[in-house]
Amino acid sequence: MRTIAIMNRVIKELLRDKRTLALMFLAPILILWLMSVIFTANSTTNVNVGTVAISSSVSTNLNQVKHVNVKHYQSTKTARKALKDDKIDAIIHKSGNDYTITHANTDSSKTSAVKMAFRSALVAANVKTMKTQLGAAKATINKLQKMLPVQAQQKLRAQSQGQVSASKQSASPKITNHYVYGDSSTGFFDKMLPILMGFFVFFFVFLISGMALLKERTSGTLSRLLATPVKRSEIVFGYMASYGILAVFQTILIVVATIWLLGVEVVGSVFNIIIINLILALVALAFGILLSTFANSEFQMMQFIPLVVIPQVFFSGIIPMDSMASWIKDISYVIPIKYSGDAVTGIMMQGKNLTSFGLDIGVLLIFLVVLTILNVVGLKRYRKV
Amino acid sequence: MTNAIIDLTHLVKKFGKQTVLKDINLQVMSGEIVGLIGPSGAGKSTVIKTALGMELADGGSATVFGKVMPNRQLLARIGYMAQTDALYETLSGRENLKFYAQMKGIHKSEISDSISHVADVVNLADDLDKRVSGYSGGMMRRLSLAIALLGNPELLILDEPTVGIDPALRRQIWKELNAIRDEERSILITTHVMDEAELCDKVALLLGGKVIAFDEPVVLKMQYKVDSIEEVFLKAEGEFK
Numbered sequence: 001m002r003t004i005a006i007m008n009r010v011i012k013e014l015l016r017d018k019r020t021l022a023l024m025f026l027a028p029i030l031i032l033w034l035m036s037v038i039f040t041a042n043s044t045t046n047v048n049v050g051t052v053a054i055s056s057s058v059s060t061n062l063n064q065v066k067h068v069n070v071k072h073y074q075s076t077k078t079a080r081k082a083l084k085d086d087k088i089d090a091i092i093h094k095s096g097n098d099y100t101i102t103h104a105n106t107d108s109s110k111t112s113a114v115k116m117a118f119r120s121a122l123v124a125a126n127v128k129t130m131k132t133q134l135g136a137a138k139a140t141i142n143k144l145q146k147m148l149p150v151q152a153q154q155k156l157r158a159q160s161q162g163q164v165s166a167s168k169q170s171a172s173p174k175i176t177n178h179y180v181y182g183d184s185s186t187g188f189f190d191k192m193l194p195i196l197m198g199f200f201v202f203f204f205v206f207l208i209s210g211m212a213l214l215k216e217r218t219s220g221t222l223s224r225l226l227a228t229p230v231k232r233s234e235i236v237f238g239y240m241a242s243y244g245i246l247a248v249f250q251t252i253l254i255v256v257a258t259i260w261l262l263g264v265e266v267v268g269s270v271f272n273i274i275i276i277n278l279i280l281a282l283v284a285l286a287f288g289i290l291l292s293t294f295a296n297s298e299f300q301m302m303q304f305i306p307l308v309v310i311p312q313v314f315f316s317g318i319i320p321m322d323s324m325a326s327w328i329k330d331i332s333y334v335i336p337i338k339y340s341g342d343a344v345t346g347i348m349m350q351g352k353n354l355t356s357f358g359l360d361i362g363v364l365l366i367f368l369v370v371l372t373i374l375n376v377v378g379l380k381r382y383r384k385v
Numbered sequence: 386m387t388n389a390i391i392d393l394t395h396l397v398k399k400f401g402k403q404t405v406l407k408d409i410n411l412q413v414m415s416g417e418i419v420g421l422i423g424p425s426g427a428g429k430s431t432v433i434k435t436a437l438g439m440e441l442a443d444g445g446s447a448t449v450f451g452k453v454m455p456n457r458q459l460l461a462r463i464g465y466m467a468q469t470d471a472l473y474e475t476l477s478g479r480e481n482l483k484f485y486a487q488m489k490g491i492h493k494s495e496i497s498d499s500i501s502h503v504a505d506v507v508n509l510a511d512d513l514d515k516r517v518s519g520y521s522g523g524m525m526r527r528l529s530l531a532i533a534l535l536g537n538p539e540l541l542i543l544d545e546p547t548v549g550i551d552p553a554l555r556r557q558i559w560k561e562l563n564a565i566r567d568e569e570r571s572i573l574i575t576t577h578v579m580d581e582a583e584l585c586d587k588v589a590l591l592l593g594g595k596v597i598a599f600d601e602p603v604v605l606k607m608q609y610k611v612d613s614i615e616e617v618f619l620k621a622e623g624e625f626k
Contacts (some may be wrong), residue, residue: 005487009473009480016475220469224532227437227465228488229457384441385455 002230006238007245010212014246020208024250026276028200029257035192047110047117050079050088053095057128062092062121067113090114193264194273194348195316195341197254201247201277202284202337203309209243210288210301217292217382226383233376239289240282240372247281248274267351273344279364280340286371287336293378305364312337316344339363390450390540390571391436397444398431405431407594409445412514413540416569419564420582422618423591429575432466432591434540436573437465449540461490464538470525474518478509478528481517484537491536503531506561508554522549530558537584541565541572547581559584579615588614592625 014021046093050061052075063070073079073090079091083102089103089110094260099119103111216222225235251274258264266273291308295301315321315332331339343357354361389412391418396409404495405428413419419512421429434440435447438455447454450462472481482500491499507527515523533541541562547555559581562572566586574585582588583602590598590605598621602614608619 002488002490005484009476009484012480013473013475128600220467220471221473223439224467224471224485225467225488226439227460227463227467228485229461230488231457273566383439383455385438385457 002234003237003241006235007241010239010242011245012195013212014208014242024204024208024246025253028197028204028250031200032193032196032254032258032262033233035196038193039192040166045107045109045113047090047113048088049114049117050082050091052076052079052091052093053352055094055125058121058125061124064120064124065117092118093372101236123281126354172182176314190349191345192318193258194344197251197258197273198277198280198340198344199313199316200254201250202283202312204250205243205281205284206288206291206309207245207301207305208288209239209285210292210295211298211305213239213289214292214295214301216296216309218297225241226379232379232383235379236286236289236372236375240285243285244278244282247278247285250281251277268347268349268353272354274349276343276347276357276361276364278341279361279368280336283336283364283367283371286368286375289375290378292372293381311335317341323346336364336367389413389448390417391573392448392451393432393436393445395439395445396432396435396442396447398435398440399443400430405594406435409594409596411589411596411599413571413573415539415571416566417587418566418572418574418585420585420588421575421591422577422579422582422588422614424622427591429591429593430544433465433544433573433575436542437463442575460538461536464533464535464541466529466533466541466543466546470529472517472525472528472532473576475512475516477516478504478520479513481528482513482532485532486535489536494550495536499535499537503534506534506558507531508557523551523554525616526550526555534561539568541570541574543572543574543575546574546577547576579613579618582614582618588617590618590621592621597621597625 031080046069048071049062050070050071050073051062052073054062054072059070059072062068073082073091076091079085079088079093080102080344082088083091083104089104089107091100093100093102099118099122101114103114105111216225221226226232252270255266255270255273259266287308291304292301295304312335315328315335316337317332321329321332340359343354343360346352346357347354391411391413391602393409393411396406396411397404405527409432411419411421411432421432423429431440435442436449436454437460438447438449438457441455449456449459452459473484476484479500482503483496486496486499500513501510504513507530509524509527509531512520517528521526526546530543530546533543533546547558550558562574566572574581576582585602587600588598588602588605589596598608598617600608605614605617606612609620611617611620
């Protein structure tokens with residue numbers, strides 16, 4: 001079988017290229033580890049807020065909000081200077097009954113943190129005022145009650161006690177959080193991981209297989225290969241088999257590393273994830289081989305990265321698609337990583353079965369078949385039969 | 386004409402608007418070494434590629450073993466050596482030979498015999514297990530020739546086979562080529578080395594997309610009234626201009 005002979009040769013070549021192997025297997029783990037550190041370590045931002053002419057209750061409450069420091073300023077002028085000098089991130093100024101907040105707005109997360117903190121502080125202050133008012137009202141009611149006849153007093157007391165106990169229950173609702181997937185530390189990284197995993201498989205298989213076929217072409221081995229009775233399809237299938245095997249190992253390594261090293265929870269079956277990534281790898285391979293025919297050198301192959309690989313990230317689902325214009329959403333339907341990302345996310349986070357991703361797998365298989373046919377036909381450029 | 390192994394008649398080949406081959410007539414009989422000479426860019430490699438079926442003729446016909454090229458199955462009976470060495474450098478010499486042997490469809494049981502035979506011919510037997518990346522230029526050329534010789538093909542098509550090979554080894558290779566010819570197998574060879582052209586049974590002179598002379602070296606020398614093929618070449622080129 002020539003296909004197997006080609007597969008053996010490609011694998012042998014890859015195994016002897018230690019640097020490329022290291023790139024395929026160690027680089028994804030390094031990047032994943034870095035990302036997990038970056039995206040999970042410090043998700044809170046500390047903000048400094050300057051206040052001018054703010055009631056003490058509001059400013060105390062503001063100070064009590066976590067990660068917020070409050071500084072008082074006598075006038076707007078000094079506060080503005082502090083803002084300019086980057087000492088504070090926002091100024092809250094009260095004139096009459098209205099509040100004016102001036103944000104430095106150099107960091108959007110800080111801006112929203114200030115907004116949130118101020119709102120909650122204001123609510124807390126309002127509640128406090130209401131409480132004191134309520135207390136005063138109660139005292140008045142008690143006074144009035146004492147003036148009433150004894151029978152009516154008892155009746156009222158019983159009623160108000162019931163009310164008090166009821167209001168006690170509703171006064172401080174206890175909030176308990178339940179997480180379907182992961183725990184309170186589950187963050188952005190966990191959402192990205194299934195897509196990133198696909199991206200690594202896609203990126204490395206695309207690049208390395210494209211380069212490999214390009215080298216076959218420029219070194220003349222491809223035309224020599226085609227001067228033997230080998231079928232064009234046997235060459236393409238030989239490459240698919242070898243890079244398919246490579247992708248299986250790469251996926252296993254990435255999955256194991258993410259589970260053991262990064263402590264990410266995989267609800268579904270690891271086997272299913274491997275299947276999806278294997279199909280994705282074959283799509284990437286067919287894509288890489290196809291595009292390598294349009295490149296005349298390794299450098300030209302690299303030029304496909306910003307054109308082909310990077311857009312995959314944008315439309316893969318890492319950036320929420322809901323907010324995008326509908327025509328942009330349509331682009332994502334031709335992005336292979338979107339389908340693998342959807343499927344792997346479902347398997348990893350919701351423990352779904354392969355069968356529930358029939359559509360995603362189907363689309364990936366269509367990509368695969370079309371690209372493979374294009375490749376087999378495309379080799380006709382180098383031999384007419 | 387019945388036993389012509391390669392038969393190119395009125396062959397025309399165009400690349401875009403450029404006509405590379407205008408009218409090529411060339412026959413290689415069995416048991417014959419035909420040398421193809423001509424200046425660079427004359428279209429020698431295009432003749433070879435058309436004979437192999439890598440390019441499609443735009444006019445005329447190209448038949449090999451009596452069948453119209455391109456024909457994939459026939460490639461099993463042709464040994465081809467390209468101008469570039471076309472080797473897998475991370476593999477050893479033996480692994481290269483084994484891979485191409487598998488591609489040619491040589492039977493499993495015959496592969497190792499075939500490898501040791503061709504390695505002896507090109508004097509590479511001792512270096513077969515070294516990686517090709519450590520080979521010298523001449524060793525790579527020899528390995529490339531060995532690949533073409535695998536499986537005793539009935540037809541050898543060699544594009545500049547002796548570039549970078551030292552005189553002693555060149556002589557040995559020609560001895561082997563003559564032995565192949567004596568087995569009634571055929572060889573089409575392109576060369577720049579004119580004293581090699583003298584060794585061929587017939588020489589075809591390719592100029593301006595046409596074969597302007599095709600005969601035995603002795604006849605050609607008489608025709609042009611000169612002493613060597615080199616002078617035939619120069620004189621023909623001068624006349625052509």
